[in-house]
Amino acid sequence: xxxxxxxxxxxxxxxxxxxxxxxxxxxxxxxxxxxxxxxxxxxxxxxxxxxxxxxxxxxxxxxxxxxxxxxxxxxxxxxxxxxxxxxxxxxxxxxxxxxxxxxxxxxxxxxxxxxxxxxxxxxxxxxxxxxxxxxxxxxxxxxxxxxxxxxxxxxxxxxxxxxxxxxxxxxxxxxxxxxxxxxxxxxxxxxxxxxxxxxxxxxxxxxxxxxxxxxxxxxxxxxxxxxxxxxxxxxxxxxxxxxxxxxxxxxxxxxxxxxxxxxxxxxxxxxxxxxxxxxxxxxxxxxxxxxxxxxxxxxxxx
Amino acid sequence: xxxxxxxxxxxxxxxxxxxxxxxxxxxxxxxxxxxxxxxxxxxxxxxxxxxxxxxxxxxxxxxxxxxxxxxxxxxxxxxxxxxxxxxxxxxxxxxxxxxxxxxxxxxxxxxxxxxxxxxxxxxxxxxxxxxxxxxxxxxxxxxxxxxxxxxxxxxxxxxxxxxxxxxxxxxxxxxxxxxxxxxxxxxxxxxxxxxxxxxxxxxxxxxxxxxxxxxxxxxxxxxxxxxxxxxxxxxxxxxxxxxxxxxxxxxxxxxxxxxxxxxxxxxxxxxxxxxxxxxxxxxxxxxxxxxxxxxxxxxxxxxxxxxxxxxxxxxxxxxxxxxxxxxxxxxxxxxxxxxxxxxxxxxxxxxxxxxxxxxxxxxxxxxxxxxxxxxxxxxxxxxxxxxxxxxxxxxxxxxxxxxxxxxxxxxxxxxxxxxxxxxxxxxxxxxxxxxxxxxxxxxxxxxxxxxxxxxxxxxxxxxxxxxxxxxxxxxxxxxxxxxxxxxxxxxxxxxxxxxxxxxxxxxxxxxxxxxxxxxxxxxxxxxxxxxxxxxxxxxxxxxxxxxxxxxxxxxxxxxxxxxxxxxxxxxxxxxxxxx
Numbered sequence: 001x002x003x004x005x006x007x008x009x010x011x012x013x014x015x016x017x018x019x020x021x022x023x024x025x026x027x028x029x030x031x032x033x034x035x036x037x038x039x040x041x042x043x044x045x046x047x048x049x050x051x052x053x054x055x056x057x058x059x060x061x062x063x064x065x066x067x068x069x070x071x072x073x074x075x076x077x078x079x080x081x082x083x084x085x086x087x088x089x090x091x092x093x094x095x096x097x098x099x100x101x102x103x104x105x106x107x108x109x110x111x112x113x114x115x116x117x118x119x120x121x122x123x124x125x126x127x128x129x130x131x132x133x134x135x136x137x138x139x140x141x142x143x144x145x146x147x148x149x150x151x152x153x154x155x156x157x158x159x160x161x162x163x164x165x166x167x168x169x170x171x172x173x174x175x176x177x178x179x180x181x182x183x184x185x186x187x188x189x190x191x192x193x194x195x196x197x198x199x200x201x202x203x204x205x206x207x208x209x210x211x212x213x214x215x216x217x218x219x220x221x222x223x224x225x226x227x228x229x230x231x232x233x234x235x236x237x238x239x240x241x242x243x244x245x246x247x248x249x250x251x252x253x254x255x256x257x258x259x260x261x262x263x264x265x266x267x268x269x270x271x272x273x274x275x276x277x278x279x280x281x282x283x284x285x286x287x288x289x290x291x292x293x294x295x296x297x298x299x300x301x302x
Numbered sequence: 303x304x305x306x307x308x309x310x311x312x313x314x315x316x317x318x319x320x321x322x323x324x325x326x327x328x329x330x331x332x333x334x335x336x337x338x339x340x341x342x343x344x345x346x347x348x349x350x351x352x353x354x355x356x357x358x359x360x361x362x363x364x365x366x367x368x369x370x371x372x373x374x375x376x377x378x379x380x381x382x383x384x385x386x387x388x389x390x391x392x393x394x395x396x397x398x399x400x401x402x403x404x405x406x407x408x409x410x411x412x413x414x415x416x417x418x419x420x421x422x423x424x425x426x427x428x429x430x431x432x433x434x435x436x437x438x439x440x441x442x443x444x445x446x447x448x449x450x451x452x453x454x455x456x457x458x459x460x461x462x463x464x465x466x467x468x469x470x471x472x473x474x475x476x477x478x479x480x481x482x483x484x485x486x487x488x489x490x491x492x493x494x495x496x497x498x499x500x501x502x503x504x505x506x507x508x509x510x511x512x513x514x515x516x517x518x519x520x521x522x523x524x525x526x527x528x529x530x531x532x533x534x535x536x537x538x539x540x541x542x543x544x545x546x547x548x549x550x551x552x553x554x555x556x557x558x559x560x561x562x563x564x565x566x567x568x569x570x571x572x573x574x575x576x577x578x579x580x581x582x583x584x585x586x587x588x589x590x591x592x593x594x595x596x597x598x599x600x601x602x603x604x605x606x607x608x609x610x611x612x613x614x615x616x617x618x619x620x621x622x623x624x625x626x627x628x629x630x631x632x633x634x635x636x637x638x639x640x641x642x643x644x645x646x647x648x649x650x651x652x653x654x655x656x657x658x659x660x661x662x663x664x665x666x667x668x669x670x671x672x673x674x675x676x677x678x679x680x681x682x683x684x685x686x687x688x689x690x691x692x693x694x695x696x697x698x699x700x701x702x703x704x705x706x707x708x709x710x711x712x713x714x715x716x717x718x719x720x721x722x723x724x725x726x727x728x729x730x731x732x733x734x735x736x737x738x739x740x741x742x743x744x745x746x747x748x749x750x751x752x753x754x755x756x757x758x759x760x761x762x763x764x765x766x767x768x769x770x771x772x773x774x775x776x777x778x779x780x781x782x783x784x785x786x787x788x789x790x791x792x793x794x795x796x797x798x799x800x801x802x803x804x805x806x807x808x809x810x811x812x813x814x815x816x817x818x819x820x821x822x823x824x825x826x827x828x829x830x831x832x833x834x835x836x837x838x839x840x841x842x843x844x845x846x847x848x849x850x851x852x853x854x855x856x857x858x859x860x861x862x863x864x865x866x867x868x869x870x871x872x873x874x875x876x877x878x879x880x881x
Contacts, residue, residue: 015517016731020732047463047517073321073322077367132777140775149777151777153763153764153777153778153783154783156748156752156762156763156764157761157762157763157783157787158761159755159756159759159760159761162752162755162756162762163756190745192745193744193745193748193764193766193774193778194748194764194777194778196745196746196748196749196764197742197748197749197751197752197753197762197764199749200712200749200750200752200753201749201752201753203709204709204712204713204753207709208709209707209708209709210707211703211707212703212707212745212746212749214744214745214768215745215773215774218775219773219774219775221769221773223768223769223773223878224701224703224768224878
């Protein structure tokens, strides 16, 4: 949805989105099978599916849309295809359209599992490409010596990498928010330049406010804070960051949150060096990627 | 009738979209639950408006996709609503929406037959006793100096599901036979399914471009609306719209324009979250004695997704201030040239401000006003000493994060930016690749740049500029990667939160040149986008290389003085210092 530019309504499939999907399908070989993840999509413009219907007819594409719980009826009436199928796969509604009968549910379940792996792989590859050498062997954020660091700016600079990373961060955030129902008002907190775009994207996709403090990392120097706004005891922060090595930036952010009367007990990062559950007492850190898997031979010394 | 004889209350609902209304349906307006749904709404709304209304206006899309068999149930819904509100059904007025037409007949050119079921339905209400009617409009007058003009915005459409045409003859007829029939000192309520421009472009135009406006805004009626304003100068005209499902409201002089969100549409299955759009109904209260007074109350139905029953939800009513257009905030000292400019198929007033040779373009008047009001209402403007560069101190400061960090302003800014980039520089969505580069300055600039880049299919890079980068690492500053990306680009869009002196932008430009003299080329175009630009500033000298400057808000002054004219830091320390 980010790619389609539906910034105001990321849950909506607008006409432009449908055209973009149709173009993507037109570029594929004949008889392809296309899987579209419709998680969080709750509205489709009834004009959006016309180009898509035409594309799958021309390219004889089997179109499988997963998680169509909110839009199955609309899709059924908006899409034209020789075969239309809908069924439940666990809690997920699957809608299939195409010139031939849909694959068996078991096959679709396998595709969904593979898709999840591919998504994760995309982010893992993105993190790999973000590895940079550390000139003087010292990290700026945490007092450790190492030879490699990760620069999230390279992920930002590559649109597909940025999109997938943001989407997976948004998924993690959604899961985190689900555990916070009835708790204080959640606010996403970002405290560095390179983490800000990911935090803002993830918060927008979940319709959650975002606060950016410029900045607490890598070099801790707050150039602009929000302390003048006063305490926010009815809020709880969720930290979203790029890479967590020693956790210095995270701890600073937690202290800052406490200064505002807020708790910070949850963090989501792109990559983390120490992923064990008790690595950061008092903070539940979720990472998309385990950095030890990316760079198993990297050494860190105090 | 209102308990206060001077006040007139109008209840507005729209877009019921009745589809699946029988047993097993999850539609709130289904046969088995519509009474309690409406009663709960009325219980919340009623105390705010004195317990009753004068009229109920419903602006179309009663049924979904031509399901004309559901008009009978729509009738039950409106009758029930009238009963709750304590009025006879003759005080309910309706107009046609695009979903209420039998498409098969319409496509065959049988326009009357296509609308026959709707007209039968409408005749059960106030429309059946109208003072005047034609194939496009119905004028219903009530005994309390209240008049309703209900328009068919679909008539004459060149294709399905878009607004119709309104040629000169048709507009003349509406003005002379209908509008002039209403005494000038009595309230006129105009109901149209399609909103008539101008209205904010914040909900999709950035991604859907002109097609969105073409499909949902009745551009053909813009001139008619202007003529109505010229004809009626003594009493307000209340314009009520539906269709787009996104609520909004603004006031221009004495005319009030309201879009209300949809009342119907099915609830998705749990545990999936429901649509972000609340169901809505609105009441507008006008004072017949003092036409400046207008209160709007919005009833929102919020689905409570964490409850086990998917139908769970609650109505709540909030006052909805109707904002004025930005004309009130323009000071005489500002050198502002307003220009009517075609943007994306609509005619919109775009503020332009000449700032030292660089023309700052206001992206969207309504966004400008909304930001100004937010700064004002939440006291986000601080006076003090703020050192943002080595040589000057700003005396005013706005915490942009308090604006962009909320859920609604950032998408509006992005949408308006995309629309401007497309219109002014032909930067279309999705397809730009390396030819367009977005450079985000500091945290918020980087965040906005990344979203815009995704929408344009381009790359974005973040660069730190504050404090001359002294507190940033190599991976955050202008380097060879930034220079290489700049070199490949035909257009460079620099995005930042506030432009006060322009030195940040100029700094990025010159650092890229230093990193690679060939990166900045004569044939390149550099464009800047910012949330706030002080249009009074005449010190954007460093930014003469800009081909364009887009701003979300031009109305905030950010005075600055040379640091050397201020007392020393030891007795007057800066509140914020980037040095």
